[in-house]
Amino acid sequence: MTMSIRPIxxxxxxxxxxxVSGIDITRPLSGEQAGAIERGMDQYGVLVFHDQRFDDDTQLAFSGHFGELEEASGDLNWGKKRRIGSALVNDISNLDNDNQVLARDNRRRLFSLGNRLWHSDSSFKAVPAKFSLLSARLIPSAGGNTEFADMRAGYDTLDDETKxxxxxxxxxxxxxxxxxxxxFSDFTDEDRERFKPVLQRLVRRHPSTGQRSLYLASHAGAIVGWPVPEARALLRDLIEHATQRRFVYAHGWRQWDLVMWDNRSTMHRARPFDAGQVRDMHRTTVACERSTMAEAA
Incomplete structure (x- = not known):
C-alpha cells in the first residue's frame, strides 16, 4: 500500500x-511514514484515518512518534480510580468505571459538557497540547460529531487593524x-488549585510553517491588562469570526476512526448525542515542547 493524503x-x-489512506497506523511506522504524517498535519491541521482498530497500547505507540505524551490530568477524575488504566490515555466517554452510562446529573458528565464549547486541548496548562489523537471505540447511532475550525484562516481573514x-x-x-x-461550579479546593489560570499568547506562529493563527478557547476568560468585560467581548467576537462555517470541518464519526489534529492551529467542539447511548472515545495527547510565552520569546 502507498500512503495518500487528500483534502476532504x-x-x-x-x-x-x-x-489519509493506504496505511495501517496500528502497526509500527517507519521514520519516513511518521514524517509524512507530520508534514500532512502541518499542511491540513486535521487528518482522518478510517478503520484503525486501536487498543490503548497501539494508540500510545503510534502517538509517541510525534513527541512526549501528556498525562490525562484535565478532568475531575485525576488522582482517582479510572476506567482506563494508562494515565496517558484520556477517557473521553460517558461511561463510569463499570462501563455503565453516566446519569444525566453525574458530576463528571456535567463537567465534560464543556467539550461542547469551542476549545483547544490543554490550553489551560502552562505547556499546552501539540497534537490530539482521538480513537472512536464505540459511537452512538446518531449525533456526537466533532467540529474543527481552522484558526489559520481565522487569523488570515482579520482586518489589518485587528491583527x-x-x-x-x-x-x-x-x-x-x-x-x-x-x-458548572461544583469544584473542590483541589480542583481550583489545579485549574488556576495560565498565560497563553493570543496569536501564535507555527514552528514548522511560520503561519500565524489565533489561539482561542472557551477556557480564555481574561486578557492581561484589559478590563474583563472588554476582554471577553473581544474574545467572543474573535471566536465568532474564526468559527464561520467556511472555516469549519464537521467530522461524522465511524467506529474505529482515528482523528488527529493540531491544537496550535485549530479549535474543536463535540456535538450533542442521545445521553442514553454509549460514546466511548480514547484520546492521547502530544504536548508542545514549550509554552506559548516561551515560543514568543
Whole structure:
C-alpha cells in the first residue's frame, strides 16, 4: 500500500482537513511514514484515518512518534480510580468505571459538557497540547460529531487593524472559566488549585510553517491588562469570526476512526448525542515542547 493524503473538501476547503489512506497506523511506522504524517498535519491541521482498530497500547505507540505524551490530568477524575488504566490515555466517554452510562446529573458528565464549547486541548496548562489523537471505540447511532475550525484562516481573514491590536495580547486560560459558561461550579479546593489560570499568547506562529493563527478557547476568560468585560467581548467576537462555517470541518464519526489534529492551529467542539447511548472515545495527547510565552520569546 502507498500512503495518500487528500483534502476532504477540495472545492471549499482544500487547505483544511484531509483523509489519509493506504496505511495501517496500528502497526509500527517507519521514520519516513511518521514524517509524512507530520508534514500532512502541518499542511491540513486535521487528518482522518478510517478503520484503525486501536487498543490503548497501539494508540500510545503510534502517538509517541510525534513527541512526549501528556498525562490525562484535565478532568475531575485525576488522582482517582479510572476506567482506563494508562494515565496517558484520556477517557473521553460517558461511561463510569463499570462501563455503565453516566446519569444525566453525574458530576463528571456535567463537567465534560464543556467539550461542547469551542476549545483547544490543554490550553489551560502552562505547556499546552501539540497534537490530539482521538480513537472512536464505540459511537452512538446518531449525533456526537466533532467540529474543527481552522484558526489559520481565522487569523488570515482579520482586518489589518485587528491583527495589529491583538498581536501581543496575552490571555488567561482556565477550565474554571469555561465550565462557568455552562453554569458548572461544583469544584473542590483541589480542583481550583489545579485549574488556576495560565498565560497563553493570543496569536501564535507555527514552528514548522511560520503561519500565524489565533489561539482561542472557551477556557480564555481574561486578557492581561484589559478590563474583563472588554476582554471577553473581544474574545467572543474573535471566536465568532474564526468559527464561520467556511472555516469549519464537521467530522461524522465511524467506529474505529482515528482523528488527529493540531491544537496550535485549530479549535474543536463535540456535538450533542442521545445521553442514553454509549460514546466511548480514547484520546492521547502530544504536548508542545514549550509554552506559548516561551515560543514568543
Amino acid at each position: 473538501d477540495p472545492a471549499s476547503r482544500p487547505f483544511f482537513a484531509a483523509e 495589529a491590536e491583538i498581536e501581543d495580547l496575552v490571555c488567561e486560560h482556565s477550565q474554571l472559566y469555561s465550565r462557568s459558561l455552562l453554569g
